[in-house]
Amino acid sequence: MRLEVQSYRVRDVRFGERTALRDGVLEIDAEALRRLLVDDAALEDVTVSLARPGESVRIIHVLDAIEPRVRVSQPGTDFPGFLSPPFTVGEGRTHRLAGVAVLEAAELPLSLGGLNVKEAIVDMSGPAAPFTPFAQTLNVVLTFRVRDGLSYAEYDAAIRTAGLRVAVHLAAVTRDLPADEVETFELGPSSPELPRIVYTCLLSQEGDVHHDFVYGRTVDETPTLLHPNEFFDGAVVNGEHHIAACVKPTYFLQNQPIVRELYRRHGRELTFAGVVISKCLMWSNFDKQRSAAYAAKLAKLLHADAVVISAGAGGHGVADLMLNCQEAERAGLKTAFTCFELAGDHGGEFGLVTYVPEANAAVSTGNMDELIELPPVERVIGGETIIDLGNYEGGGGASALGALTTAMRRLYCCTSMLGAGAMTTRPS
Numbered sequence: 001m002r003l004e005v006q007s008y009r010v011r012d013v014r015f016g017e018r019t020a021l022r023d024g025v026l027e028i029d030a031e032a033l034r035r036l037l038v039d040d041a042a043l044e045d046v047t048v049s050l051a052r053p054g055e056s057v058r059i060i061h062v063l064d065a066i067e068p069r070v071r072v073s074q075p076g077t078d079f080p081g082f083l084s085p086p087f088t089v090g091e092g093r094t095h096r097l098a099g100v101a102v103l104e105a106a107e108l109p110l111s112l113g114g115l116n117v118k119e120a121i122v123d124m125s126g127p128a129a130p131f132t133p134f135a136q137t138l139n140v141v142l143t144f145r146v147r148d149g150l151s152y153a154e155y156d157a158a159i160r161t162a163g164l165r166v167a168v169h170l171a172a173v174t175r176d177l178p179a180d181e182v183e184t185f186e187l188g189p190s191s192p193e194l195p196r197i198v199y200t201c202l203l204s205q206e207g208d209v210h211h212d213f214v215y216g217r218t219v220d221e222t223p224t225l226l227h228p229n230e231f232f233d234g235a236v237v238n239g240e241h242h243i244a245a246c247v248k249p250t251y252f253l254q255n256q257p258i259v260r261e262l263y264r265r266h267g268r269e270l271t272f273a274g275v276v277i278s279k280c281l282m283w284s285n286f287d288k289q290r291s292a293a294y295a296a297k298l299a300k301l302l303h304a305d306a307v308v309i310s311a312g313a314g315g316h317g318v319a320d321l322m323l324n325c326q327e328a329e330r331a332g333l334k335t336a337f338t339c340f341e342l343a344g345d346h347g348g349e350f351g352l353v354t355y356v357p358e359a360n361a362a363v364s365t366g367n368m369d370e371l372i373e374l375p376p377v378e379r380v381i382g383g384e385t386i387i388d389l390g391n392y393e394g395g396g397g398a399s400a401l402g403a404l405t406t407a408m409r410r411l412y413c414c415t416s417m418l419g420a421g422a423m424t425t426r427p428s
Contacts (some may be wrong), residue, residue, distance in 0.1 A: 001090045001186070001187075001227050002184065002185070002186040003092065003094065003184070003186070003232060003233060004182060004183070005096060005182070005232060006093065006095045006174070007179060007182070008095065008174045008177065008179060008180055009180045010024060010025070010026045010097050010100050011024040012025045012026070012052070013025070013027075014026075014028070015027070015028055015029075021097070026138070026173075028048070028140065033048050036165060036166070037142070037162045037165065037166070040162065041147070041158075042146055042147055042150050042157075043145070043146060043158050043162065045144075046145070046162065047142075047143040047145075048140065048141070048142060049140075049143065050139065051138075052139075053124060053125075053138070055124045055125060055378075055379070056125055056377045056378035056379065057123075057124040057125070057380070057381060058121060058122070058123050058379070059103060059124070059134075059139065059381045059382050059412075060105065060381070060382040060383050060386065060400050061107050061382040061383045062105050062120040062121070062122055062382065062412045063106060063117070063159060063241050064103070064238050064250055065103050065104075065139075065250065065251040065252075066104075066163050066250045067096055067100070067250075067254045068096065068097040068166075068167045068168070069094055069095065069096045069097075069167060069171050069234065069254060070095050070168050070174070070175070071089065071094050071234075072092075073092030073093040073094075074089075078164075078168045079168070079237060081213065081214075081216020081235075081237075082160070082237065083168065086216055088230070088235075089229075089230060090227050090228075090229030090233045090235065094232070095174040095179070096171060097171055097174065099138055100137060100138050101137040101139050101140070102139075102140050102167045102170070103122070103134065103140070103141045104142050104159050104160070105141055105381065106146060108146065108155055117242070118241070118244060120244030120247075120412040121411055121412060122135060122412045123135060123374060123411075126374060126377075127372060127373065127374065127375070128372060128411050128414075131366075131408065131411050131414040131423055132412050132414050133414075134412060134413065143381060144158075144159050144162070146158075146159075152209075153208065156211075156241075163250075164237070164250075185232060186229075187228070187272060190271040190272075191271070194268075194271045195306060196271045196273040196302070197270045197273060197305070197307070198276060198298075198299040198306075198333075199258055199262060199272075199274075199275045199309075200223075200276045200277075200295050200310075201258075201275060201276070201277050201278070201312075202279075202280040202311060202313075202317070202321060203219045203248075203312050204280060204281050204313040204317065205218045205281060206281035206282075206313070209240070209242045210242055211240065212238060212239060213236070213238075215235055216237075219279040221282065221290075222291070222294060223277065223279070223294045224277060224298075225274060225275065225277075225298060225302075227275070228256070228262070228263065228275050231254065231256040232256065232259075236277075238253060240313070242313075243368070243409055244410050244411065245340065245368040245411055245413065245416070246314055246417055247412070247416065248417060249412075255420070257418050257419050258308060258338070273304050274302045276298045276299060278292075280311075280312035280317045280320035281312065281313050281317050288319060288320050289323060292323035292324045293327045295324055295327070295328075296324070296328045296331040300331055300332075300333070305334065306335065307328045307334070307335050308337070308338075309325060309328070309335060309337040311337065312417070314340070314342075315353065319353065321337060325337055326356045329358035335358070335359070335361060336363065337359060337361070337363070338365055338418070339352065339364065339365065339417060340365045340367070341367045342369050343369055343370075343425070345371050364425040364426075365419055365421060365423060365424060366423025367415070368409040368414070368415045369408070369409065370407065370408045371405060371406070371408075372405075372408055373404075374405075376403050377400075377401060384400055384401075385397060386399075386404065
């Protein structure tokens with residue numbers, strides 16, 4: 001599979017009479033966007049806002065972030081399984097608006113039962129900005145007001161589809177424009193002398209708020225193979241809204257940092273042999289063990305020498321991560337993994353929920369328990385009040401405009417398990 005990704009660098013975003021890209025400035029017709037979205041029975045209204053790096057702006061209740069992309073060589077196949085039939089993607093030509101993110105925000109009812117959505121914050125300036133990757137993007141924020149009386153699943157599906165539609169709508173302005181940069185992704189020839197590396201990507205599925213989607217469906221209990229290009233082309237979409245710090249937003253799945261790094265080294269330092277996707281957050285140890293052994297088997301069938309594994313979720317999702325390390329090592333494969341830490345307010349506690357002796361090569365994406373002081377801001381997007389969920393993170397129920405003391409876990413994607421953030425930890 002050969003995929004050409006054409007990038008269009010955007011240096012500013014503003015509202016205008018029509019949606020267009022001119023000289024690096026993305027103009028957006030906000031009313032046209034609103035009309036595009038409010039035909040869904042679950043959505044009462046949507047407000048379109050803009051947030052730029054350095055502004056005194058706080059975005060709250062963030063649910064997902066999406067990069068504007070459109071498939072040009074095969075029109076009508078964007079985000080397969082959601083906006084189009086589940087056609088296989090990952091080849092042809094796709095356009096992206098570089099530096100722009102579509103953020104979904106909504107205050108969903110907390111009385112829906114099960115695991116609830118937790119607060120997710122992006123500060124565009126101040127001490128939190130270096131830790132939240134979306135403080136560095138030009139953000140088109142969609143704040144949804146939902147209708148009463150529906151289920152969480154109905155709200156979630158409506159908001160997700162709306163965000164994906166906006167991402168395609170914005171990127172479509174590039175169809176006939178010359179690109180600023182062109183990247184080609186293809187697993188070309190590689191020396192048999194180089195080590196063969198497989199990437200195992202753990203994806204979530206549990207309850208209402210832990211969902212990752214592959215071609216419009218949640219992840220199956222049996223691991224399977226994915227071509228790395230499929231990530232870049234919208235085949236994998238986020239539906240994880242539980243702990244803000246460690247989610248894998250659609251934006252990161254579209255720009256998959258681990259896949260990009262393996263591609264960069266392919267043919268020079270290693271042979272990128274493929275991707276295994278595997279479900280985590282299964283409830284029984286039997287299913288966890290079965291899945292881990294199956295993923296290791298697939299890596300062996302790809303003639304891997306080593307496996308890179310990224311965690312899929314917190315809590316007992318770390319057990320899935322550890323079992324994947326253990327089974328791969330038992331199969332004769334070297335492993336390295338990425339995972340956040342839960343090391344307490346000051347970083348002195350043991351940072352992982354569990355571990356196995358075989359998991360001896362780790363890349364930490366940071367301690368989400370560390371506290372941070374957020375100053376007041378001039379403007380808030382997404383709501384008015386920080387969600388209070390038992391107050392276990394601090395600051396629940398407070399005005400979103402004011403100063404706030406909170407754990408890093410509320411900063412959106414600051415310890416994302418795909419390693420796209422700025423945080424890490426080192427042995428002292």
